Amino acid sequence: MWRYSYFLWLFTVCGLWGTQAQNQEPSLLDQIANHQQQWFRYTAANQAEANAKIDRLKESIEGQLQAQQVKTEIQQHSLRNVMESLKAEIKPKIEKMIKDIEDLKNAIVDQKSFNSSLQRVPPSNLFENIGSRYFYIEKHDTVTWFVAFNKCRRFGGYLATINDEEELQAITKRTTEDSYWFDFNSLAEKGKFFSTRTGERPPFTKWRENYSHTTDDGCVVAFKLEMYAIDCRLKHFFICQSDQ
Missing domain, CATH: 1.20.5 (Single alpha-helices involved in coiled-coils or other helix-helix interfaces)
Incomplete structure (x- = not known):
């Protein structure tokens, strides 16, 4: 009887210990x-x-x-x-x-070269009085603007500039139904025309109505009282003016 009581006590103690072990918090190492x-x-x-x-x-x-x-x-x-x-x-x-x-x-050849190599034609034999000035109107040979420039210098004058509408009309009455070179051009700056003689803007221009002259072409011709800017290497008649 005592033996049975001992085993029962041991079993109970082990059960309580196991339950306590299960309810015990984890150790620090486990945490x-x-x-x-x-x-x-x-x-x-x-x-x-x-x-x-x-x-x-x-x-x-x-x-x-x-x-x-x-x-x-x-x-x-x-x-x-x-x-x-x-x-x-x-x-x-x-x-x-x-x-x-x-x-x-x-x-633009030096004037001394002209004097030494070319005989100038007396202006009185070439230039005619038109209005208040003297002009030469070429009616036989068509040339480039550059040749026209040289010929006017040989004649003792310059490619012509026009002072006003009255002078343009007076000159046009002496011309044929052709185009004529004038002095001013835009070779120095596109769209801006200057006189080769004075280096200034021309005193008078009369561009054709609705015509744009600000092109790559840079020399001016007049045809029937109207002006155009065209290629300087084209050939046209020309008009010179004299200072005398």
């Missing part, structure tokens, strides 16, 4: 281990999320760089096309300007 596991899981998750964000950012940056590179290549190609177009457009104009300058330099 630390548990927190470490949670921290590792948290850190790993954050690291994975950060890596994913970095990968997405890298892909976005690479895409933007590729798009910018394509855009830059397109812009460079367009710029090359524009430069080639401008070069093709400007080169002939520069060549023409150089040619005009050379022609003008050749036309």
Whole structure:
């Protein structure tokens, strides 16, 4: 009987001890281990999320760089096309300007050279009184503006400028149905006409109505009381004026 009571007591004590062990809080080491596991899981998750964000950012940056590179290549190609177009457009104009300058330099010959190599024709034999001044009207040979410039100098005068409407009408009455070179031109600056004799603006112009004279052509002719700016190398008659 006593033996049975002992085993019953032992069984009860062991059961209570087991229950107490189950209800006992985890030890400090267990808590630390548990927190470490949670921290590792948290850190790993954050690291994975950060890596994913970095990968997405890298892909976005690479895409933007590729798009910018394509855009830059397109812009460079367009710029090359524009430069080639401008070069093709400007080169002939520069060549023409150089040619005009050379022609003008050749036309403006030093007066001493004329005196030593050419016999001037007396103005009284060539120039006629028209209005208040004297003019020579060429009616036989058509020449370029540059040749006309030289011929007027040889005759002892200059390519003519017109002072007013009355003088233009008086001169036109003595001309044929042709075009005649006058003095002023825009060889120095496109669209701006100056007298080669005075270096100033001409005192009078009469451009044809609705006609744009701000073109690449730079020498002036008159036809039927109206003026035009045309290529200086074309051939026309000309009008000289005398200071005498």
